Amino acid sequence: MSNLTKTSAGPNGSTASPVSPVATRRTRGPRLSGVTWLIWRQHRAAYWTLLAATALSLAWIAYQRTGLMDYLAAHGWPDSPDKWLEGMGPYSAEFQKVGLGLGFIPILFGVFLGAPLLAGDLENGTAKLVTSQSVSPVRWLAAKLGISALVVVVCTVALSVQFGWWFGLVKNADPGRGWSEGFVFDNTGPVPVALSLFTFVGGLAIGMLLRRTLLAMVVTFTFAVVVQVVWAYCRLDLGNIVTVATNKGINAPPSGLPDGALEIDRSYATGSGESLGWSTCAHEASETARDACVQKADIVGWSVDYLPISQMSGMQWFGASILFALTAAVAVFIFMWGRKRLV
Template identity: 30%
Template sequence: MSATTLDRAPAPVVTPAPRGLVRTILRLHRAALWIWLAWVAGTAGLLLWLLGPGADSAQHALETYGYGGLLVTGGPGDAYNSLFYYPDTLISLASFAVALFAGGPLIARELESGTARLAWTQSVSPARWLAVKLAVPAAFIVVGTGLLTLLYHQLWSAHANLLIAGIGPRSLYFSLGPATVAAPLLGLALGTLVGLAVRRTLPALAFSGFAYFLVHAFRGNHWPFQGRYQQPELHSRSRAITSTGARISDPGCYDDKACLARHDVVRFTRAYLPSPDYWPRQLLETGVLLALTAVAVALAFGLLRRRAATG
């Protein structure tokens, strides 16, 4: 073979390693990554405070003043009760934000700007591009929400007796088990599917948020296997204690002094009873969410294949 022939031979095709694609995604979306890490750290810090100093302060009020000590407006018990449910709100908002991020910056913006098609011409197949796009945020979602779920369940197991209300927000049920990890994964899959379908950043943001809002609303009120309340572990047994130390049925008059005097109640005790169907329900819901996630991912890959073929 002559030197001229060698000079004209086409250069070998080099397929970028998956690690290079991962680094590109992390660099491109580093702002979102830092926001996610800050959210996980902040929420974990709140949960650790509730497990430690916050619980100690509320427990001191309970031991010093009885159950009425938890009912003092602005007191440690009242503050603890309010803050206890904040992580649940933060976790729900994070799942919604994941859907927005997937639909807009992660997928639609790159399709709209042509960055994705440029990557496909650089020996990165559309399927690999989408697989890594899903795998990288999914790993951070699983680790972050998994950590917070473990902390939240530990908090509930250790200090639920310090809560003022017997039944808290219905969505708290979701934040105590594996369904909490599966929910944002579904948001990621839905956002990705919407982003591929719309291919424009702002409309994809709107449609992704709306799609996940519908799923979340249906999940919170209409799952047929969750019963009337979505919190099986929140069933409680409350007893009142008289001045003689006798335990009687709870008359339900914590801040009514006349009622307390009439029943000779000096303090209360309360125990939360775990439900035997809590974990079956959690696992069933987790399976449903993961199945919906798998369907959305399959549809996303099918849509991408068709988009790539038609140009």
């Protein structure tokens, strides 16, 4: 008998079936299968591109932070602010430039990942082919949404942590460094994750409804830009404004503003408790006329409304929770629509 067909005998003389090397390799670790494998293979180019771009961005942020650390250490930080603050311009400009670039990530996720994800399959008939097999529309949608959302979360969480690590150094060196601006606020904490997920799921829903890839991408771009504009407009409303005032005259500045506080508004206070605009008496040409105007208006002091930097984290989580809730609502709509009307 040929050695290729022989089987080994067991302890009791029985024979054991040969073990295939392929089967051995397949059982060594978890492997994708079924609809999960199909979706990963279908969109693997986009997924790997996003992961690779994220890795490059993480490396660049780490490089920039290292350069800033070397500069601060060489100029006596934190003991000599007059030395290291003067030369921080190039490092702050690079920080702002990277932050502005990262601000486009939610738009990119919505336009290039969310919009074509279902629209392409609905347009070329792949969705009908897949759902005509043993895969239900709900299961197919869940796999599509779940795998892609996981990639979005992994990329944005990594970028948020890395950029926040860099911002922590800038914040400690110069507390007034624009924490409320979009290039900082929208790229740290949970905000980039929430914005990216919302635009991605919104693009997915738009593609499902329009069923045309190019049209869905154009509409999703408009949707993502509107989301960014509305978010920027409402960002400061997420915090609780703090007011500090003085009644010792207009030349006595109010005390108690912490480092990094964002000034919202200034106003004059009268003896009766009324607030007057900051332009009151500003039109007077001479100091004597201005003093007379101040006395006539009964101005006894002034007040400042501000947001402390200590509220940054709470504002971010509050805004992100709203975006997460909207994302969940859109996802529920996708499953309810797709269960009966997908194909």
